[in-house]
Amino acid sequence: MSQEVILTGIKPTGMPHLGNLVGAIQPSVDLSHKKDTEAFYFIADYHALTGLKNAKELSQFSREIAAAWIALGLDPEQVVLYRQSDIPEVFELSWILACFSPKGLMNRAHAYKAAVQKNQENGETDLDAGVNMGVYTYPILMAADILLMQARWVPVGGDQVQHIEIARDVAQYFNRQYQREVFTLPEALIDESGAVIPGLDGRKMSKSYQNTIPIFAPAATLQKLVARIATDSTRPGEPKDPNASTVFHLYRLVATESETDTFRKAFLAGIAWKDAKDQLYEVLNRRLSGPRERYHALLEDDRDTLDRILSEGVPKARAVGAATMRKVRKAIGVN
Numbered sequence: 124m125s126q127e128v129i130l131t132g133i134k135p136t137g138m139p140h141l142g143n144l145v146g147a148i149q150p151s152v153d154l155s156h157k158k159d160t161e162a163f164y165f166i167a168d169y170h171a172l173t174g175l176k177n178a179k180e181l182s183q184f185s186r187e188i189a190a191a192w193i194a195l196g197l198d199p200e201q202v203v204l205y206r207q208s209d210i211p212e213v214f215e216l217s218w219i220l221a222c223f224s225p226k227g228l229m230n231r232a233h234a235y236k237a238a239v240q241k242n243q244e245n246g247e248t249d250l251d252a253g254v255n256m257g258v259y260t261y262p263i264l265m266a267a268d269i270l271l272m273q274a275r276w277v278p279v280g281g282d283q284v285q286h287i288e289i290a291r292d293v294a295q296y297f298n299r300q301y302q303r304e305v306f307t308l309p310e311a312l313i314d315e316s317g318a319v320i321p322g323l324d325g326r327k328m329s330k331s332y333q334n335t336i337p338i339f340a341p342a343a344t345l346q347k348l349v350a351r352i353a354t355d356s357t358r359p360g361e362p363k364d365p366n367a368s369t370v371f372h373l374y375r376l377v378a379t380e381s382e383t384d385t386f387r388k389a390f391l392a393g394i395a396w397k398d399a400k401d402q403l404y405e406v407l408n409r410r411l412s413g414p415r416e417r418y419h420a421l422l423e424d425d426r427d428t429l430d431r432i433l434s435e436g437v438p439k440a441r442a443v444g445a446a447t448m449r450k451v452r453k454a455i456g457v458n
């Protein structure tokens with residue numbers, strides 16, 4: 124029996140931050156070491172194009188995601204790593220799947236619905252204002268990414284579960300129509316911790332809130348950002364609630380259990396915010412300095428290695444994609 128396929132994509136929309144690390148990059152790196160699976164990881168650059176129209180940024184952010192994955196432990200020997208835009212079969216399949224995707228299903232997709240709702244709130248007369256067809260058909264392209272590689276497991280954050288369900292529905296419509304198992308039915312694999320990492324202001328860390336700590340910020344910037352984390356007004360000596368503190372939350376992500384215990388006690392004993400932040404900076408920097416070095420080496424000094432790794436994944440991914448497309452074309456009658 125062939126191995127089960129595990130597949131995930133990351134959209135290159137900006138410098139990866141600690142939320143991305145904990146919610147997406149680290150879980151995918153951990154899963155890639157799993158035995159008995161074949162892993163396909165890619166940079167979803169055509170998904171990013173729905174919103175990002177700056178050529179330099181799209182290209183740079185794509186390289187940054189690849190470098191981040193490798194710097195944080197992804198082994199390109201174990202994983203097929205590629206850029207979505209290098210796999211033309213994805214786009215052929217995307218059209219075919221569009222013909223199996225009920226329009227109503229797209230109306231209910233959360234990103235589109237949120238855009239419509241925003242227009243409503245802003246009193247726009249055209250509820251589709253600012254929505255391009257890429258945003259509207261986003262779930263179909265994502266279904267093509269997944270189904271092309273016959274993925275069984277798709278590690279994603281909670282916000283993406285609806286998209287995996289759509290991919291599964293569309294695969295079922297197709298299989299049923301042609302009475303054969305052309306596509307493997309995919310399932311979302313959600314990080315059990317379900318952790319939502321808070322940002323500098325205490326809201327969810329997100330590029331859209333400009334409250335992020337970039338994973339690979341230089342040490343001095345990291346320290347400055349940590350100093351900016353919002354805290355309450357308790358003074359040195361006054362007990363602090365660790366569970367309500369972003370400083371504590373971030374510390375726990377990177378510290379050992381016994382360090383976290385000691386830190387919790389220090390909170391209850393009234394550690395000064397300045398000292399707590401210094402300690403947070405220390406553990407963050409300890410965790411990130413090695414990856415930071417590898418990341419910058421890949422992006423700056425070792426550009427050829429990064430390009431080579433990305434190009435090596437392409438024929439492997441395309442071979443799997445071509446095999447799926449042969450089955451698809453045969454099923455629909457265009458072979």
Ligand code: ADP
Nearest residue numbers: 142143146147280318319320327328329330331
């Ligand atoms: P952003 O909100 O910064 O635009 P994305 O939506 O591009 O981030 O998220 C990419 C991935 O990182 C998703 O899988 C998402 O679940 C995860 N992620 C983003 N922010 C966080 C966070 N604050 N905590 C946990 N996971 C996050």
Ligand code: TRP
Nearest residue numbers: 130131132133134167170265268
């Ligand atoms: N839409 C995903 C996100 O925003 C990225 C993505 C594109 C993806 N294609 C995928 C994730 C296929 C998993 C599988 O995070």
